[in-house]
Every structure is written in C-alpha cells, then in structure tokens.
Amino acid sequence: MRRPVAPRGTRARDDRRRPEVTVDRGTRPSRRPVPSTRTPEDALAPVDAQDTTDQTDAATRPVPEATVARLAVYLRVLTTLLDEGRGTVSSEELAAAAGVNSTTLRKDLSHIGSSGVRGVGYDVSRLTAEVEATLGLTRPHAVALVGVGNLGHALAGYGGFAQRGFPVAALFDVDPALVGTTIGGVEVEHADAIGAVCAARGVTIGVVATPAPAAQRVCDHLVAAGVRSILNFAPTVLSVPAGVEVRKVDLAVEMQVLSFHVARRHGTVPAAGPAGELTRPADQTPREAVSR
Ligand SMILES: NC(=O)c1ccc[n+]([C@@H]2O[C@H](COP(=O)([O-])OP(=O)(O)OC[C@H]3O[C@@H](n4cnc5c(N)ncnc54)[C@H](O)[C@@H]3O)[C@@H](O)[C@H]2O)c1
Numbered sequence: 001m002r003r004p005v006a007p008r009g010t011r012a013r014d015d016r017r018r019p020e021v022t023v024d025r026g027t028r029p030s031r032r033p034v035p036s037t038r039t040p041e042d043a044l045a046p047v048d049a050q051d052t053t054d055q056t057d058a059a060t061r062p063v064p065e066a067t068v069a070r071l072a073v074y075l076r077v078l079t080t081l082l083d084e085g086r087g088t089v090s091s092e093e094l095a096a097a098a099g100v101n102s103t104t105l106r107k108d109l110s111h112i113g114s115s116g117v118r119g120v121g122y123d124v125s126r127l128t129a130e131v132e133a134t135l136g137l138t139r140p141h142a143v144a145l146v147g148v149g150n151l152g153h154a155l156a157g158y159g160g161f162a163q164r165g166f167p168v169a170a171l172f173d174v175d176p177a178l179v180g181t182t183i184g185g186v187e188v189e190h191a192d193a194i195g196a197v198c199a200a201r202g203v204t205i206g207v208v209a210t211p212a213p214a215a216q217r218v219c220d221h222l223v224a225a226g227v228r229s230i231l232n233f234a235p236t237v238l239s240v241p242a243g244v245e246v247r248k249v250d251l252a253v254e255m256q257v258l259s260f261h262v263a264r265r266h267g268t269v270p271a272a273g274p275a276g277e278l279t280r281p282a283d284q285t286p287r288e289a290v291s292r
Contacts, residue, residue: 078094143167146172146173147210170194205231219239
C-alpha cells in the first residue's frame, strides 16, 4: 500500500488558454534544470552521512523532464525488485535494468536527493518510496477514460494501470450501444455526465480516446470538471488553460521515428544539411532517398 503524503505544490489556475505542449522525451527539458553540484562519489557516500540540506534542496529543485521519464522507468525496475524481495540494488544493476548508464542514474537520483551506500548500493524499499513521492504516486490517481471504442475498450480492460496506482474510476462514451455496459467492473456512462461524475469520484487524470473532432470538447468538459492532467490519444492538438498538463500519445509518430532510424542505418536517409535541409545524392529522387 502506498504511503499517503501531502501533495506537492499546486499551481495557480487561470483561464488563459495555451497550446498543448508535447514533451520531447529524453532530449528537451521543459524547464531549465539547475546543474547538480553533486558528483557520483557524493552519491556513493553513506546515507547516514548525508546532511538533510541535500534532501531539502532536491525537493525544491526543478527535475528535468528527461529525468522524470527515467524515474518512471527506475520505478518499474524497483517494483519488480521489491516483488522479488530484494533489499538492495547496486547502481550498475539498476542502471542496466533501466537501460541507462550508471552515471545518468546517479545524476537522476541526485535530483531527488537519493544516495546509495558504497559497496552496498541503494535500499530498494527506500528508493522506491522516494521515487514514488517525487512522481506524486503516494496516492492513487483516479482516471476517467472518454471514448471506449477499439482503443478505449482495450485501455479500460487493462488491469495494469490500477496496479500501478491509476485505477480507472469512470468510463464515458456517447454511443447508446456502449452506455450502460461494463468494462473491467466500471460502467460506461454518457459523456454528458463527465462533469458530475469526475467531480464526485475525484478524477485527476483524463484519457481522451475519441475521434479527433470530438476531442477538444471532451477535453473542455474534463477541464471544467477539475481534471488537470490529460492524456490525449486523438490525433489533434488540444488547447488547455494554464495549469493543465496534456501529454499526447501517438504510436504512429513513434513508428515513424523508428522508421527514420532504420532508414538511416541502411543509409537511405540523407544527412541534414545546413538549416535542417535534407541533402541527397544527385542520382536519387526525393522518394528514392527515403523509401529505398
Ligand atoms: N495515439 C495512438 O497511438 C492511437 C492509436 C490508435 C487510435 N488512436 C486514436 O484514438 C481514437 C480512438 O480510436 P478508436 O480506434 O478506438 O476509435 P473508435 O471509433 O473505435 O472509438 C471512438 C469512440 O469514441 C466515442 N465517441 C465519439 N464522440 C464522443 C464524445 N463526444 N464523447 C465520448 N465518446 C465519444 C465513439 O462512440 C467510440 O466509441 C481516435 O482518435 C484514433 O485516431 C490513437
């Protein structure tokens, strides 16, 4: 069971609308990170020898988006280790399981004030609690999913979200054939009820899985109901007021990025020229340059 703690600082809301921000995971922090003054050696100093200033600093320092994304990966590894009954883990083992190098891992963990013990490693239970606290996972986040068609139905029926602290608390659709049915023990309600139901069930995360033309209106209803975090699967850009976070998931974009890397490995994508212009061999047409 996760330990309840006071929620971290909340941001003031105003009604200025701003465009959706898509975070470039792994490369572009949304806020400028404060350079860490800690070294890997610091990170290996005994836990008890660390003064509390470090923890206090870590609590107030901005955490780069790339680090936040990796913390979620570390947490998945740590949860598995906890399930296996492991007491400690070395930075090398944790880094390898998360697919990063140990310098990156130590730097990431320094942002949350976590340190290991030389020759022993990190206390799995303690580090799990610290990462959960940083990610705001010390209490469950009730999720509302809007649009229970092909994608929404699959998401609603996936039990793994609840296990990781994101229970699906409400399902909405407008299709009379779906309203009143039950998925994973949750009844599908009409989208007209988004406001009342989300407020009553304390929904904090909204998932939009409707066709694109309906997505903005659905998003507006969720925001009006007090939902401040939205995961958008619809292929459209959502406008939200300041203080509302939107993350966009687009598997096709991920596949296009994979395609680019495959093509580059095969030498079929020309290198970017100055000003980002793609260059290609003189004997190639643009289509040949990417599809060969
Ligand atoms: N991001 C991704 O990787 C990804 C992958 C697959 C699909 N999608 C997108 O996800 C969305 C859903 O795809 P799908 O295949 O499940 O479509 P679908 O047509 O099977 O399901 C859409 C559902 O939304 C419901 N709906 C329509 N308007 C609504 C409204 N105003 N309020 C509530 N519900 C409403 C429909 O009744 C339907 O049940 C689409 O926008 C699709 O493009 C994204």
